Amino acid sequence: MRLLSTLLFVASSLSGLTTAIPASPPTPYKPPAGHGRNRVSKPVGRHFEIDGKVQYFAGTNCWWLGNLLNDFEVELAISQMADTGYKVVRTWGFFGVNDPTNPGQPTFYQVLNETLYPETGGLGINYGPNGIHRLDVVVSLAEKYNLQLVPTLMNNWNDFGGINIYSAAFGSNATTFYTDKKAQAAYRAYVKFIVNRYKDSPAIFAWELGNEPRCKGCDPSVIYNWAKEISRYIKRLDRKHMVTLGDEGWLCPPQGDGSYAYDCSEGVDFVKNLEIDTLDYGTFHLYPESWGYEYSWGSEWVRQHDAIGKRVGKPVVFEEYGTPINHTQLERPWQVTVVEETQVAADFIWQFGTVLPVEGVKWGDVNSIYYGTEEYEVLGFGHVEEMERKKVRRH
Template identity: 35%
Template sequence: MLLSFTSAICLSVLSVARAAAVPKGFVTTKGTEFELDGKPFRFVGANSYWLPLLITDSDVHSTFEQMRDAGVKVVRTWGFNAINGTELAGALESNLTYYQVWDSSDWIVNDGPQGLQRLDKVVETAGQYDIKLIVTFTNNWVGYGGSDLYLAWIAGNPATHDIFFTDPKIVASYQRYVTTIVERYKNSPNIFAWELMNEARCLSDTYPSGPACVPGTETITKWYEQQSDFVRNKHFVSDPFHMITTGGEGQFFWNDPGLASDYNFDGQAGEDFNREQSLSNIDFAVYHMYPESWESQLLSSATATQDIEAWGLDWITNHSIGVNSNFSLLKDIAHASIVAKQAKKPLILEEFGVTNKSAIYPSWVQRALDTEHSIMPWQFGALGLTEDGGNRLIKYADQVLDGASPNDGLAIYKNNTDIWDIFTKAAKIQISRSK
């Protein structure tokens, strides 16, 4: 679509503004590197969706202290926590953190002490421990309220999940919430980046995908473009410096008959990792990795551990250079290579998990280091939490148990010494490269 003369001038002015000196403490990009105050910024980070769910300042401080001591520099957490109006009484009783309450096809924000003031505390405290935050605006899945709440309340009983990405009323409601978060923290150097959605897919936990989101439609790619442009341009004058990323799992859309039934490569999930990196307001690339749940055939072999490890190594390499290191999965090589070279953006392995951690993580982490990734395992485990005597049911099966933060089977605690050491050693390497 052609821009009007006025729009073209505005975008030109905005581009010049963003090229200006970045304020002290804000992370930015320079080619394939992150940069902080004029120096390279490479890191090992962590995921902690539960940080804003903690109810005591002391436990928030304790968690960040443990992260700092482990060498963590960036933490990814949810900037969303939404409930239905019918859940409000229970949330008040249990002291659950919530930012949005949905009712009558709309939501109201909770900026009180049980709401966004808890996120305020997390953002403020992060800076005290020299840690930056990736803040995610919404969830593809049902956990803690996400896209399906927008669908249920605004669209009624939609047949398919992809309506979330295309319905104008839903998009406007999402953007109103994004505005609430961005305006609140636009001046904070403790924010590393805004993230548009956790693991956007054509389908969700509740709704299937539909004909508007099939391989080649670019429904999610267009949504990424629309929302990143919204964040960048609408808030540019007051917030030109925070980076933006997708939050996607990094599935590919490769035109190859051999992968016609593998949604990680054939576009069924709705993502096109290579295409997404060409978007002008996506500042860096992220992807996730869970081969045990994604690729069930890997578990049918007597050499399951080796197969899972090899699959992950290929997945890391495919994202770092667009092609596979040993060419066993060589697909659409010319297109992938060109896009990877043109994008020239930093890359984060933003989520990953496996059950046999001690056998597999060393090679995965080393491959990420060798290909100049930043690394963020799922998920950080904190010990010694004291709220409610160290035992508190938060929501779903998430709980603080015997002083330990929620564990979905993938949490990494300091007393898991062999696993902990993998990441603390990698953190030291990344810190040494940030000079």
């Protein structure tokens, strides 16, 4: 999801967070004793084994967990998601900047700047109080509440440090990022850092290459080759956990009617990418209004990706879906389609929202369903229960 301008976030407390990045890292992250189960989820046919059981399940998105500066607030949000019954939470693992003295955001894990970090190819890691420790807190609390995470390792969009910070540091752009040697060396170095830091945590569900990667006007082979190379690289670093692309599920001819979602203009071919052997499952997103479709078309999009998953023999996850208005009225039919008409393994609504106790600050956006509201009872609690009741059919 491209973050909307109406996003509400805690803008205070930015002062005092621009201290220099420590020259040497502290002790590497280790899962606290007794937190979480020693489990690894895995694909089984078109489904996942999670918590030792092959099952359907519901998850959610919560990009902002690592952007919170207060441990209590992180725990509040994670405890509420666990209380809902969500199995998996997809969250950002990439917060980055080019100038650590003027970050413009509460947290940042990475800095891309060749002048500051010439010996590491331009990549610096923020070990300060508003740096990678914030993601440590998220991972640790996910372990405590028996949730699993999908950390997303790069953002196609500019929000909170996406491809734009690679462009600023190395002179690449939104399309050349995928083949630019310096940009890819820095991206791989960051991937290696994150994967090695958390690969022993029971809170990891899968590693995700990027949030909605696109290469507008490119041949689909660009994203395909990038996804193939990076997913193989991650598998060499971590043989236990799954890897997925994080794309929106764009289709190319002869799929569909040739309109935007099917014309291959974003340089992404869901069918071809799903065939990469080091990608364990496919993802697809749904925002009909911003794509130029009627909301009723959404159920057809779900059915089409389910059919492709069946043909390829892999799980597919309905990884993001949301509307800026009438959430229950417009999104509930898509959930019903998932439950009653498909073998879509899991779906993650965009996104979880909550009201923090400090001055009633909201964390979420116009698409969010807020914990404790009437629509959350239906789209959150209710959908979790129906996905749990759904039986996996053996063939």
